[in-house]
Amino acid sequence: MRARQLSRWTAGLVAVAAVGTTTACGGGQEAATTTAPDRGKPAGAERNTDERAAEEAALAAYTGYLAASRTASRRSDPQHPELTRFLADPLLTRVQVSLRQARDHGAVSTGTLRSEPTVISVNLDSSPPTVEIQDCLDATGYRMVYVSDKRVVPGTRGSRHLATATAARYPDGRWLINAGAAHRDQPC
Template sequence: MRGRQLNRAAIGLLAVAAVGSATACGAAPETTAGTTADRKPAAPVPRDADEQAAGQAALAAYSGYLDASRAASRRSDPHHPDLTRFLADPLLTRVRLAIRAAREHGAMRTGTLVSDPTVVSVNLDSVPATVEIQDCLDATGYRLVYARDQRVVPGSGGARHLATATATRYPDGRWLISAGAAHEDQPC
């Protein structure tokens, strides 16, 4: 019975933590259904200076999110201080829950998660302002392993897939990643 619970947990963690938590991407994005036709490859979007600056700030927050979620996942620490520097709810809570679940099952993330993000839209007129990011995550070298003996958790292998995230500008001026999804059914 415990083995079956670990496999279910591993599959859930893989889906939740693929972006970072990563994890994470320790990461934390949820898997969504859809076809490749639903999402078009990212294309550069012409921007004015304010939109370009917002896009760069959002990409920096996204990179920080991936780094923080990987670090938190390696240490099995759902309260790693860098998580709150780059993440906001509801994604922050999802990442923390995924890391906590892995720790409770004796698992952690190791390896390398390769990211190639692109800004696909900037909306400075919305309240709050948002930036949409599309990424091709390569999780082939990012594994969920048992902390005790470093064995790979069955069913936790990664692949290259599309991921999306939303960066939101908060009243204090910071850009934080507030939403994310791993589209594991859409290779890139």
């Protein structure tokens, strides 16, 4: 029984170690026109400007999410204030639960996580507007260790794999990461 609980806990920690992305990702949605063009500006030019702005904001949120997750994981702090600055539910809750489990088991993250995110789709017509991000995460230098003796937590050795995330624009104008998935079976 204890081995099964350890296995489930380890699986949860691996998710945190690889950025905490444990929810399903959205499908590849195609971008569509959302705003009326300004006078004197072609519709396509405004659309491209809006899409570029959405891409930049979503990538900034994703980068902030990675940084906040790494910082929170170094102390296994589920209440780290930067998490709510870049994450929204349901991903926020899943990351916080994983961090709480790590803390309860006396584990923290160490090492380096490398990221190469790209935008794969923008949908400004959805409610809320979304941006899908694909990333090649290199977690080979990122580990969960026990605080007490710095031993590596079994099953938390990182890999280089595909990850996906969804950024959504909320009513207050912020872009937040609300869904993501680590695809450990898909190396990159």
